[in-house]
Amino acid sequence: QDQKYTIGISNTVQGNGWREEMICAMKAQALDSGMVDSLNIAHRNTDAAGQLEDIRNLIQAGVDAIVVNPSSADAVNAAIKEATDAGIVVVAVDQAVTEPSAYNISNNQEEYAYLGAKWLFEQMGGEGSVVYMRGAAGAGADNDRDAGFKRALAEYPNVSVAQEVFTGWQQDQGKQQMLDILASGVPFDGVWTSGIDNVIVDAFTESEAPLVPIVGADNAGFVGQLQSVEGLQGAAVTNPGSIGGAGVTLALQILQGQKPAEQTVLVTPEIWDNVSDEGKAKLQGAQNPNLDPEWPVSVSIPDWTTYTTDEVIACKGPGE
């Protein structure tokens, strides 16, 4: 194992806690593997065209593998193809790409939404109306989740959507939208969120509105609220930002000749509610007050990441 590799990373959302954890997991895993010389990170807010540029720049830099969180399933295929043609291993994390020469490792986004929505509708007794708080209009992951949400909705004919809004995955926007909805007096019986969750709970408590069941992600802040906020019924669906570390592991395995059987590896999300005992136990175990409230608590993925929690929080890559 003395061969050292250079790995390139491309990500197009900056300043979002989930994505920051993803980058730190990539760094920590690369350092921990001992097989990575240097990481070459293109991490900024941009569109698909900007990501095409970043991937091509990484190709120019002569990296051995590229781990990418794609801004869209199809739009960056051209550059990925150029990379794999040049012998570079490409792994997409968090969301899949359709280019057949690339490997995908991601949370099952459709399943993510389905699990949470199903729990919510069940909790509501199979009837009533929900506030459906989506991610960014037009983003890839948002579409997949929409499919999952709609699948669950079809199974519960007595559940309807009271309000559908796009939070843009932005805390302030989501919070103001919820406050507006509460103030408008529109009746609803549950809230499904695409990961903008803790501010939604805040909106309820701050306006002293009666709580309804709320579904969010396993972000540290929300996980804490599920255990501490009086009268809150809710569930966190896991969506590990540490999938970035898994992507690095997969890339290194492929570089070493251990190709997986399938091009696509899906991590199945879990759901932790604060109603069942099993769920409560999971929440208890997952809680980590040291984490930024926006960071998912699942800082590692068994079998895929090897770093410690302290290492991912330290966020140091090879050579730093």
Add this chain to the structure above:
Amino acid sequence: MSMAADQPSPAARIGRFLRDNPVVTLLILLALLVLLLQVLRPGIVNERWIGNTVKFAIPLAMLAACQTLTMLTGGIDLSASVVATIAAFVVATQEPQVGTGLAIVLSLLPAVLIGLVNGFGVGICRVHPLIMTLGTGLIGTGCLQVYQRGVIATGSVVPASLEWLGTGRTWGMPNALVLFVPFAVILLLAQRRTGFGRLLYAIGANENAARLSGVRAWQVYFGLYVLSALIAGVAGLLYVGLIKAPSLSLAEPLLLPSVAAAVIGGTSIFGGRGSYSGTIVGALILTVLNTLLTLLQMPEGARRIIFGGIILAVTALYARLTDQG
């Protein structure tokens, strides 16, 4: 010769009254929007709704103060949202280490620095404020991200006092008013009744004439951009108390609305005209407009079209009503 002879008709009288009291026009527009909301959602306009609207309008109005002040001189401050975000992020990450008081001081230092650089670029190098503040905004964002790397392990805590300010209520009204009312009063007084405030208008109205009167414009620009950055920093502190989640792009979504609030409020982008009272109403109009669009069941695209259309219509109407001289 004499103007006293002509008796203006009642319509002309009203026209003149509106022209001399532009805020009244804006308040009427605001009332119409609220009325529309109440018709569409009967019962929505209650104490709680008003409290929430005010709560969200306040940080916007504060960032819009930066735009109002800089626009009085014919400038703009596009770094305001970055400065606010930096202050918010720094205060939350320093709080666990140095305590609230010092954290707040530390969080405002980058603001002062960025303000000084803006003042230098605009006042001494005569760079267009749009470009200058865009550049410092980019630099600030980059530095914030580098800083974030450094503190990622230490975690963040929003100071309790800021939470009280941002989210608390007393007698149904948001506590943020405790900060905002004095702020607005001071700013309104400062615009008209301090030498510095007068000079902002003077420079915007006719920089050459101000020079002729002995004003060294660069001094004013330095003061202005530092002041603007400080206000932005304080707005960021308030905003993080409201959202309770410091992120690296916290106040970014407020930037364009802050410009829009100032423009709707009647501040001339060419300088020399405008008042903070108009901006406050502008911020309220935008916040109510947002609520209105959130509650209307329509595609996101249509919402944005209506948002842009209303901004354009209000600004054009307002310009017509108040600028017929």
Add this chain to the structure above:
Amino acid sequence: MMRGLSRNGWVLGLVGLLILLLIVTKLIQPSFGASGLESVTRAALPFAFATAATAVVVIAGGIDLSVAAMMAVVGVTAAVLMEGAGVTQTWLVVLAVLALGAAMGALNGALVVATRLPDIVVTLAMSFVWEGVALLILKAPGGAATPWLREVILGPIAPGPVVSLIPKSLVVLAVLLMLVWLPLRRSRLGLSIYAIGSDATAAFRSGVSIGATRVAAYAIAGVLVAMGGLSVTLSTGIGEPIPGPYLLAAVAAVVLGGVVLGGGRGGLLGPIVAVFILRIVRLDLTLLSVDPNVTTIVEGTIMAVVVMLGGILAVRGRRA
């Protein structure tokens, strides 16, 4: 001759800087060659068109803050109409979106003239409108660009020893810009655009119709914007309704390129060279695997410092 030199001094300096950067790139990455040039050019395409559009409006004494949003409208329109389109239909779509760009630009310009509001206010409001239009056409990334048309901007111009160095995208960019710019620059309309930006009163006295010229300038910018939107869709293969990061980048490149905000001065070459400089700086920083955040700082510093230098020179010039 000396005067001609000083008139183009800024642009010559930029060209020198560009050459220097190319040499530096070659030093950092000895393998940098045809494919590297190609990826830089392809990345530059949307920026270049957005910059050209902004330049035309700024030269006319205005500014257009809705450039990126209009590009999104064109991008999604093209992607929707091209999905499964044949040869004739594809060309018709190209013509249609160019016309669409012209129409959107003309509407912007007409509103500026009719409302007599500052350009910046009108185009800021219109940026929300165009964003909304794009989202109405496509809620999520989708549609498809005609594959063979994508080939037009892919790869080297022809196989062979020398010509293979020249990327097709560079040729496309140069040809399209020259097709719009050269005739314009020589026409009376082009002169009128400079004239209204330089001194509207003198222009009026020279027989220029100010309102019509302003509308025309915005419309021409709209055509360039359409080319930019088309180039995004062709390079990603799909249409994205959320505007990319082109607006502020274009304003920055225009100012860096020697076009004076306020109007009347500058050309297209400088801004386009500035676009390439900014792209290559990014490439070099990726090649050096510099911390991505430092890249943002470097870009901001280049903008602020270069323009401050320009400002100081201009103040000196005014004094002299």
Add this chain to the structure above:
Amino acid sequence: MTTEEGSTSISMTDAAADAPILDAQGVSKRFGAVVALRDASLRVRRGEVVALMGANGAGKSTLVKILTGALRRDGGTLRIRGRDQSFGSPGAARRGGLVPVYQEPSLIPDLDLDENLRLGGTPREPFHHWVRELGIPDPPMDDPIRHLPLATLRILDLARALASEPDVLLLDEMTAALPTDLVERVLKVVREQADAGRSVIYISHRFAEISQLCDRATVLRDGATVGDLPIEPGVEEKIVTLMLGAALSPAQARAREATGPATTGTPRLRVRGLAAGTKLADVSFDLHKGEVLGVVALEGQGQDELFDALAGFRRPGGGTIEIDGQPQSFRHPADAIAAGLTLVPGDRAEALLSSRSVRENIAVPYVARPRHWGPIAMRREGAQVAQAIERLQIDTRAQGEVRRLSGGNQQKVTIARWIAGGVQTLLLFDPTRGIDVRTKRQIYALVRDLAAQGASVLFYTSELGEIQAACDRVVVIFNGRVVDVLDAQDADEPMLMRAAYGLTAREVRA
């Protein structure tokens, strides 16, 4: 190469030549509160050169702009070749045969000459012919216009106008910025135009040019045509009388005590060998405490540079400025103000915060320095401002924004600003330009009053009658130098006029 139009046009019948080609009657125009034209009439026949005369602000340029479609008139009629006509734009006027050279250069500053010619559709051959005729054989074609000197710009403007072969050529102070040799060429070319049957409307403040070139003179005063006389020997006096009007005959004007101030001891302001820019060559004078010193000069003799240098607006190229015996060096107007020198510029637009209130306009110098940036003592300021308003009798019914005030009241605001804080040395540059007779009187009285209280005033005026109305002494500047210093009592208008034209003064001095 010479064009042949002369020989073709000369064959025109006398009858046709007699009918006016241009006939404007009763033209009026106001800008907000300012009445620029009340009742202006002008008639021009073929082959005729008509001088349009009038004091500064009489409305000459406004009339030219209205005739050529650059401004829309409020009232009056315009007939071209006997038909009612209105031009919507200068382009339309050019197509109709009326071509102006405006008072301000009208080439696009950021385009080069070549592009400017293309923009205006100017034919090349004739243009180059005229440039050669006018003495600029080789104009730089690919240099931005803003790099060219003013004199060249004026010539290029003229050549451009001539190249479009106008039936009526309108020249607004064409020669004001030209050196003598170029003036000669312009006069020659214009004369040839007339000889070729074309008509010319010629505006100039220089009588020598008028009598050499023109057939007739139409005189404007305060926006109305007050006379139309053939040019013949001795007509200058009549024109001057018409231009100035009866309102300010010397006898009436000398309403003040003839007791001048002491002109001994250290002067308040001592200027020696001052030079600035290309026009101000070498000016020396003393201004004493309690004195009003008049400055008389034709357009462009260096008086702008003199006032700018004294006010700290531009750095002198040479010479010294002393205040109360202390040498001064001003880098910024603030320095001059600190030394007690305050300027009221000729163009009030330069000095006014037009979108601000009367009060803010008057009080602005007070808040200029950072130590006055804090809270304003509103009461005291109010009293101070009220006192200044009272003293200048400013009509403040339109308080809100000064741009709504009448021109005269606006002018008073620019002066009141310096009265409010107590004035030491006031530099007044043509303070009565474009304001009514009553207001003028008030300003003279004010100036005398200030002097009586110990202030010093440097008073440039383009209306010669004002010298005796307001001043103790007068310096006459010609070609950037002082050519004469007179006691105001001795300086009647004809005398000043001749001195200003560089005529008698030199004889007297020689």
